Amino acid sequence: MFKLIGIVVGYFLFGFWGGLSGFFIGSFFDRMRAYGTGGMNPLHNALRQAVFLETVFISMGKLAKADGHVSQDEIDHVEQFMQKLGMSAEHRLRAIALFKQGADAAFDITPTYARFMSVCGHTRNLKDVLLVYLIVMALADGHFHPAEEALLIDIAARLGYDQASFRQMMDMVLNQGRFAGQQVDHAAALDDAYKALGVSKDSTDAEIKRAYRKLMSQYHPDKLIGQGMPEDMVAMATEQAKEIQVAYDLIKKSRNI
Structure with missing residues (x-):
């Protein structure tokens, strides 16, 4: 009611x-x-959810146009994104309008991120997930254009990440994507598995377990919802967690841990 x-x-x-x-x-x-x-305070949480979604779609538009051309692959990626959210036709129109707003070359994202940080800035998980979504978006057309990288570095800085932290996250996302929707059991993928967790072959078992638990905590549904992520978007975060799980399982198998 x-x-x-x-x-x-x-x-x-x-x-x-x-x-x-x-x-x-x-x-x-x-x-x-x-x-x-x-x-939680329902008013505050609802505001965070609205601001998070607004920032996502505006940023996706800005990122898609960063190289001067919005590709069909990028459009398809956003369409799939909206489908996963289960948006109504009316809400889809609003999301598309935000995407187009961000894609306008004259649009300045500074106020968007100022608002995001004022509402969501203390929620580390939301900042992580937002940046992960945008990295995945940048790779939607199979190319990582220098202009897209420059924009992502700028956005990361607005979210409080230095270049080293951003590049580590980008490397992890790139390698996590190689474990999407599959069970990998061949040794050739082991290097990618370590990179997906942000560790190396020289890391101890304890360090690897710690990195794995930290990443899984980052995508934990209850934590994300508690910080203000819309419930419909949790399924997308869960997909990312599955990729991390596959990578970790491969490492465990190779180390017998």
Whole structure:
């Protein structure tokens, strides 16, 4: 009941993002009515969810146009992204509008990231996941253009990462992607598995386990939702966690740990 009321009132007052926020706020109160009080501040969490989504789509547009041309592969990637979110036709139109806004060469992302940092800046996991999504987006067309890299470095800096931290994350994401949707058991992939976890062959078993647990914690559904990630996007984070799991399983097998 509260969910429906929140959507209607939020959309009437504030448009798409108001409706989205109303959905999450209403969902919270529906759960609270069913299970009792307690938990996170619904207003703050709903705001974080709205700001996170807005930043994602604006950034994807900016990144897609960074090399001067929005490719069909990049468009397809965004389409698949929206499908995974289960967006309604109306919400898809709003997301596309944000994507186009970001793709406008004259658009300045400074206010977007200032707002993101003011609302989500203290949530390390949301910053990590946002940057991971954008790295994956940059690789959607199979090429990593220098202009895309420069923009990602700039965005990473806005999120509080230095170039060394960004490049380590990029290397990990590149190698994690090689373990998507498959069980890898051949030795040729072992180097990639170490890189996917941000460790090396010289790392101890304890260091590897620590790196693995840290990454899995980063993508833990409850933690992400608690920090403000929309529930529909958790499934996408779970896909990333599966890639990490496959890489770790390969390392475990090679070390008998």
